[in-house]
Amino acid sequence: MTVEQILEALRSVQEPELKNNLVKLNLARNIRIFGDRVQLTVMLFSEDSPHREKLKQEVTKALKQAGAQEVDLDFEVLSKKEQEILAERIRKEHQEKVRAKRAGGRTPLQQEDPKPSLLSEDSDTVFISVASGKGGVGKSTVTVNLAVALAREGKRVGVIDADIYGFSVPDMMGITERPAVVNKTIYPVERFGVKVISMGFFVEENAPVIWRGPMLGKMLRNFFQEVEWGELDYVILDLPPGTGDVALDVHQMLPRSRELLVTTPHATAAFVAARAGAMALHTKHRILGVVENMAYYQCASCGNKDYVFGRGGGEKLADELNTDLLVQIPLGAPENGNPGDPDFSPSVYGSETSTGQLYRDLARKVMERV
């Protein structure tokens, strides 16, 4: 079975109260396919929803008709924030409907696959480009964890993995699926509440980097136009490192984007990052701030901080760009189980870990600043 077939089947299932299908309402999540066994989570509006049984029967029936032998369904309840967001969306759509009725037209919900354009002038989506002067400083790690932290705060978040030299976001988040494509519309893969699109989903594993460059601009445009993102509060972009043509292209395509710069504490790294920052200023991107990654190593038994990669790089960079050092992330990889576990993700820090909390602080600062 393919995700595509599954999504189509789920589109035939209505949420009884909200009167719309599970896909459109984004209530079917964590879809996983193991041969002809399908696993998924259906989100309920409230703990005491009277529709559990009905939904279970209908989803199971639809998926079996689509070819699944076994359906493994569990329920989760939307967080308060998500409830509010959905309620707000339904309220808006209802208003539209009333308005359309008066005007005798069709409502947005009746139209087939509306294609929201994140790039349109009146979109409220905030773009954040994560940039660094060079590779290996933790740009992708910061992208992924900032996105997850914003989602944990109840925001609707998308990630675009546009680092053509090494798309790593799917692996870092433990994503094994590929996006579904229905009638030319691409559906991002959702993981930890974040919608993800990666160049890596579409480029052949060993394709030479040399022709990836020219393709990037075109693909990015497609990511905005042909991907059904739904409504998003934030889109975080993992950009190629440095200040090459490719990065410049992206900068020009997203004039509204804010820039988050990642550096290590080493003085040279900060110097290199400053060039990327200077370009952001040049292209009139607003700089959100600086993240210093691998800032120190904290001894687990004595709590002492060891500044193994030097000190001051983040501060220096922030000074140079007239912005602030938002957070210092220590060295240390997350502990997230083993490949195959449902929550396995090599690079996402748990919300309760000390680094997870630093990312939560970062997310809150970002929310304040935009």
Ligand SMILES: Nc1ncnc2c1ncn2[C@@H]1O[C@H](COP(=O)(O)OP(=O)(O)O)[C@@H](O)[C@H]1O
């Ligand atoms: N704070 C950190 N502590 C330990 N390892 C880290 C940290 N941040 C990143 N890493 C690791 O360093 C490597 C490079 O990070 P990555 O996010 O891929 O950098 P970039 O995207 O800038 O190339 C990865 O293996 C990543 O897991």
Ligand SMILES: [Mg+2]
């Ligand atoms: Mg990277």
